[in-house]
Amino acid sequence: MDAGKLVIANFKLQIWGTEDANPAASSCGSAVSGNHQFEICNGQFAITPPWGALELIQKDNPAMLQPMTNWIREYVTAQKAALDSIPASGVAEVIKKLGAALKEDRQIFVVGNGGSAANASHFATDLGKGSSDKLGRRFRVLSLNDNVSWITALGNDYSYEDVFARQLMNYANPGDLLLVLSVSGSSPNLVRAVEWAVKHQVHTVALVGGKRGKLAELADQTIVVSDTHYGRAEDAQMGICHMLCYAFMENPQWADQ
Numbered sequence: 182m183d184a185g186k187l188v189i190a191n192f193k194l195q196i197w198g199t200e201d202a203n204p205a206a207s208s209c210g211s212a213v214s215g216n217h218q219f220e221i222c223n224g225q226f227a228i229t230p231p232w233g234a235l236e237l238i239q240k241d242n243p244a245m246l247q248p249m250t251n252w253i254r255e256y257v258t259a260q261k262a263a264l265d266s267i268p269a270s271g272v273a274e275v276i277k278k279l280g281a282a283l284k285e286d287r288q289i290f291v292v293g294n295g296g297s298a299a300n301a302s303h304f305a306t307d308l309g310k311g312s313s314d315k316l317g318r319r320f321r322v323l324s325l326n327d328n329v330s331w332i333t334a335l336g337n338d339y340s341y342e343d344v345f346a347r348q349l350m351n352y353a354n355p356g357d358l359l360l361v362l363s364v365s366g367s368s369p370n371l372v373r374a375v376e377w378a379v380k381h382q383v384h385t386v387a388l389v390g391g392k393r394g395k396l397a398e399l400a401d402q403t404i405v406v407s408d409t410h411y412g413r414a415e416d417a418q419m420g421i422c423h424m425l426c427y428a429f430m431e432n433p434q435w436a437d438q
Contacts, residue, residue, distance in 0.1 A: 245369045272421055278436060280435055282357070282379070285356065286321065289321060290359045291322065293373070294326070294363070297413065301324045308426045311427075316429055318332045342370050345370050345373070353378065357383045359384065360385075361387050361396060362401070364414040374398055384412070386401065388403075389404070390408060390411075
């Protein structure tokens with residue numbers, strides 16, 4: 182075939198909704214379809230530009246997919262192990278703390294960085310809406326990582342380490358509850374927030390990864406997911422957050438225990 186043409190082997194060719202399987206390796210020929218000219222020879226397609234509506238579809242190739250499927254299976258196995266490491270008794274204790282905060286009309290704060298910040302926002306949504314709707318009583322829950330203008334003002338005028346602690350200075354009272362999410366367990370802004378909370382009689386719970394970090398030493402209660410992989414630890418921590426919320430959605434009587 183001529184130089185300068187795109188040559189791709191082992192695929193199916195689909196043009197405007199019609200599909201032709203690869204011809205036998207010994208067949209040769211050419212065809213024109215609209216603005217596209219392609220040649221078929223020795224099991225290969227050579228396609229002349231412009232590509233336009235031409236779509237190339239990779240054929241199933243078990244040899245190519247095997248490394249991917251092996252990796253996926255290994256990842257799922259590791260994710261199951263991370264989930265299995267969640268201490269049920271520890272999660273039950275946090276459910277009790279949330280129920281007490283509801284009965285006493287306490288403020289609940291939740292916070293994280295990066296993916297953990299997204300988990301914190303998700304938790305605040307589920308507890309503030311889903312759980313509250315089911316109970317007919319409202320959890321006063323606030324994610325400290327959601328107010329971008331305030332975070333950037335505090336980070337700019339003080340330091341990034343202060344962006345959560347200084348929000349607690351405005352909001353928190355003794356007896357309130359702070360939940361922090363971190364895989365490393367050592368994020369400086371979370372450490373500082375927990376330090377401030379402990380000093381001001383705010384109850385603290387830390388969800389951390391396998392490294393545990395400084396937060397595990399500071400918080401009143403720590404739940405450790407025994408994996409240091411950020412994706413798996415964050416997924417397991419979000420699982421915990423869902424359990425904390427669905428505990429009240431599916432067992433509303435627990436709010437009064």
